[in-house]
Amino acid sequence: MTWSFSLGRVLGSELRVHVTFFLLLAWVGFAAYSSAGLPAAIENVAFVLALFACVVAHEFGHALMARRFGIKTPDITLLPIGGLARLERMPEQPIQEVWVALAGPAVNIVIWFVLVALGAGMPLETMAQIDTTDSSLLNRLAYVNLLLAAFNMIPAFPMDGGRVFRALLCLKMDRVKATRIAASGGQVVAVALGFLGLSSGNPILVLIAIFVFVAANSESQDVAMRSVARRVLARDAMITEFRALSPTDSLATAAQAVISTTQHEFPVLDGSGVLQGFVTRDRLFAALAGDTPRSEPATSIMETDIPRVQLTSGLETVLDTLYKGAPAIAVCTQAGNMVGYITRENIGELMVIRSR
Ligand SMILES: [Zn+2]
Numbered sequence: 001m002t003w004s005f006s007l008g009r010v011l012g013s014e015l016r017v018h019v020t021f022f023l024l025l026a027w028v029g030f031a032a033y034s035s036a037g038l039p040a041a042i043e044n045v046a047f048v049l050a051l052f053a054c055v056v057a058h059e060f061g062h063a064l065m066a067r068r069f070g071i072k073t074p075d076i077t078l079l080p081i082g083g084l085a086r087l088e089r090m091p092e093q094p095i096q097e098v099w100v101a102l103a104g105p106a107v108n109i110v111i112w113f114v115l116v117a118l119g120a121g122m123p124l125e126t127m128a129q130i131d132t133t134d135s136s137l138l139n140r141l142a143y144v145n146l147l148l149a150a151f152n153m154i155p156a157f158p159m160d161g162g163r164v165f166r167a168l169l170c171l172k173m174d175r176v177k178a179t180r181i182a183a184s185g186g187q188v189v190a191v192a193l194g195f196l197g198l199s200s201g202n203p204i205l206v207l208i209a210i211f212v213f214v215a216a217n218s219e220s221q222d223v224a225m226r227s228v229a230r231r232v233l234a235r236d237a238m239i240t241e242f243r244a245l246s247p248t249d250s251l252a253t254a255a256q257a258v259i260s261t262t263q264h265e266f267p268v269l270d271g272s273g274v275l276q277g278f279v280t281r282d283r284l285f286a287a288l289a290g291d292t293p294r295s296e297p298a299t300s301i302m303e304t305d306i307p308r309v310q311l312t313s314g315l316e317t318v319l320d321t322l323y324k325g326a327p328a329i330a331v332c333t334q335a336g337n338m339v340g341y342i343t344r345e346n347i348g349e350l351m352v353i354r355s356r
Pocket residue numbers: 058059062082104105152160
């Protein structure tokens with residue numbers, strides 16, 4: 001679902017690689033091979049891998065700076081545009097967010113300095129040669145680090161410069177509005193990049209443009225959602241009118257419930273109202289498509305790992321659990337009886353109603 005897989009843990013963060021990074025690698029290798037043969041292909045792939053190492057260093061710049069403010073970075077995902085360090089939370093003070101954002105590009109500047117000290121050419125002389133295989137690996141790497149730093153300092157989401165820009169905007173307006181402005185900037189950049197990529201026939205640029213566009217949009221939505229979630233309690237967001245199944249109901253009964261209601265997930269409650277789990281429409285359809293007899297109990301396909309919260313829990317605390325893939329969050333009384341539940345859809349509805 002996330003289109004990325006793990007390379008293991010480094011300095012306390014899980015290093016993940018997005019599948020498009022390999023597309024980039026394959027494209028670079030193939031393009032060089034078909035125009036200049038195997039040695040060029042090897043050199044170009046080596047270049048991309050070295051670039052990949054610089055991107056990792058950039059992300060650890062963010063992660064290690066965040067750690068100074070007591071914030072962990074559970075994972076770092078590498079994308080062709082420079083990777084995403086997923087911080088466990090955002091720094092409370094805007095100035096800390098600025099430092100965390102600047103730490104990434106700063107690492108690329110340091111690498112550039114080191115490469116120049118090792119004998120790489122200055123950017124202006126190498127710029128003209130970046131696309132040719134004549135230019136040395138060192139020169140190209142130095143140039144691309146400068147480019148990474150510059151690209152990431154564009155003051156728009158999802159680039160690091162967008163965070164700095166938002167932090168400055170936050171001095172004048174609320175965070176949701178500031179994010180929306182920085183994200184709109186990101187979408188303008190994305191359209192420009194996409195146009196550039198299409199007109200110059202560069203598929204990587206088009207890919208980057210799509211990433212920037214989608215990431216800018218989702219950052220904006222995420223911030224808006226969290227801002228609403230901070231003000232809402234579980235009891236204000238939960239679904240209270242629903243059809244529940246009993247542990248003795250069959251798959252046929254569950255199927256009938258899917259037809260006769262608009263629900264996509266059904267809580268299974270025992271005689272005293274205690275939650276046993278959830279039967280989801282997706283699992284039910286999968287079971288019915290297979291050879292499972294309809295007389296089987298619905299509990300055989302029930303998801304039992306359902307997070308539970310209290311009526312007065314903040315909605316913000318349940319958001320992450322929902323986005324990690326739980327079908328629903330059960331809202332329970334102290335005694336353990338389920339009084340309602342929360343799904344992604346009803347949070348979406350809540351957003352539309354509360355964000356005005
Ligand atoms: Zn960065």
